[in-house]
Amino acid sequence: MPAAVRLRSVVIDCPDPHALARFYADVAGGTPQAEDDDWVVLTVPGGSRLSFQRAPGLTPPEWPRADRNAQQFHLDFDAGSTWEEMDAAHERVLALGARPLDLEDSEKKDFRVYADPAGHPFCLCRIEHA
Known part of the structure; x- marks a missing residue:
């Protein structure tokens, strides 16, 4: 049976999406792309996508x-x-x-x-x- 949907990204809540995206870029590669102050996307070499979302008080x-x-x-x-x-x-x-x-x-x-x-x-x- 074909899949109904495709996984787009894993989203990680965090207090500082820019800092955590830079951490994972240094760990796994890729360049973080900020969409705004509250959302940063990191496409890791090989196609995986991690997104970081601001979550105050996490x-x-x-x-x-x-x-x-x-x-x-x-x-x-x-x-x-x-x-x-x-x-x-x-x-x-x-x-x-x-x-x-x-x-x-x-x-x-x-x-x-x-x-x-x-x-x-x-x-x-x-x-x-x-």
Whole structure:
């Protein structure tokens, strides 16, 4: 059955859409395009589109708690297939302002969890490339 619609973008609420769009542009590539003070669009190389919408007073989720302000979604990023690539991506996102949320046993899990500057969880994943 053909799809009824196509996904246009993932929209992330945040206090400062310009700052968060710049953070993700530095993480994943692309150039943020501001439509106005409250809406910024980032088209990531490969065609993915992230949009950032001003949400004053946003309370970020408390990862991994599900009982209070639960996470509604998170983004996964391919950080490469080697531990060296994963470590380099880790250092880069920390330098850009990410905060580690879960690095425990990352060698066993092949992913590491961070919060972006607005507090949204995202993961760097070590992906075995064919």
